[in-house]
Amino acid sequence: MNREAVLLGYYRAMQAELGPSRWWPGDTSFEIALGAILTQNTAWANVEKAMHNLRESGLLEPGALARLNDDEVAALIRPAGAFRVKAVRVRNFLNFLHEKCDLDMDGLRGETVEGLRPALLEVSGIGPETADSILLYALGLPSFVVDAYTRRILGRHGLIPEDIGYGELRDFFMDVLPPDVALYNEYHALIVRTGKNWCAKKAGKCASCPLAVFLEEFSPLTCVGKSIIPHP
Incomplete structure (x- = not known):
């Protein structure tokens, strides 16, 4: 399975569980x-x-x-x-x-x-x-936003190394996903919502996480597991 398919699979799993995010708040x-x-x-x-x-x-x-x-x-x-x-x-x-x-x-x-x-x-x-x-x-320009939740979730799923830099992590998405503003907008919002609700810094709630399906084995305390998806 290639990286694009992996990332879109994660996106669809979060979207199916959480629904639309309607980010970012602001009138102008x-x-x-x-x-x-x-x-x-x-x-x-x-x-x-x-x-x-x-x-x-x-x-x-x-x-x-x-x-x-x-x-x-x-x-x-x-x-x-x-x-x-x-x-x-x-x-x-x-x-x-x-x-x-x-x-x-x-x-x-x-x-x-x-x-x-x-x-x-x-x-x-x-x-x-x-x-x-x-x-x-x-401004509605296709520039993917990554943050601490992005790093934590992908790192715990074995998709990225722990020491990956911001630019590399951003490219991890932008190199394979289409430059679609709506997709980038919703993807980042879903990552933040998933991170806040399930992938806390000290203790992950893996069993109920929308992304649990992508882990073969996991610990409820650390959310560190063996990914069933080959490393891209």
């Missing part, structure tokens, strides 16, 4: 991009509180937010944690938008992943996962 591309920055190293519930502050203040728009100083931004996004650091990252992103598209994210719509991703990665505070989240969820 800027709101989605901002959420991707604020969610770094914090729970989404905290991000929602910060976004609520911005929404209630009429600041979920790049021009309005850009008029604030960093201390004012920090106070509003405080619930998201590391608020002073994230205020600077938000400022850096706003500066990028100002230079790139005059603070109008619709001006990025004609860009490609190959052209825009390197530019985003040059923005201080935007790493690969955040950049790919902005590309995929905010």
Whole structure:
């Protein structure tokens, strides 16, 4: 069985169990991009509180937010944690938008992943996962997002080595899957939902996991098993 078939098999198993995810929450591309920055190293519930502050203040728009100083931004996004650091990252992103598209994210719509991703990665505070989240969820560009859940699930199923880098892991999907925005969007969302509900860091609930069918033997405590699928 080839890697494409393996990955699509995992996708269909999660989709059948969990149904549609309807990610990423946000009414505008800027709101989605901002959420991707604020969610770094914090729970989404905290991000929602910060976004609520911005929404209630009429600041979920790049021009309005850009008029604030960093201390004012920090106070509003405080619930998201590391608020002073994230205020600077938000400022850096706003500066990028100002230079790139005059603070109008619709001006990025004609860009490609190959052209825009390197530019985003040059923005201080935007790493690969955040950049790919902005590309995929905010701009509808086919850039697969991988995260700790992706690494944990595939690693425990014996599909990837433990020390695989972000780029390699992203390519593990993008090298064989079609560049389909809807597929990438839903696949990442399903991985996160499966990881949160079944594949916790310390103890996996393997017996009831949607992906249990892909394991021949497993331990309820570690979720480490022997994959019935040959390593691609």
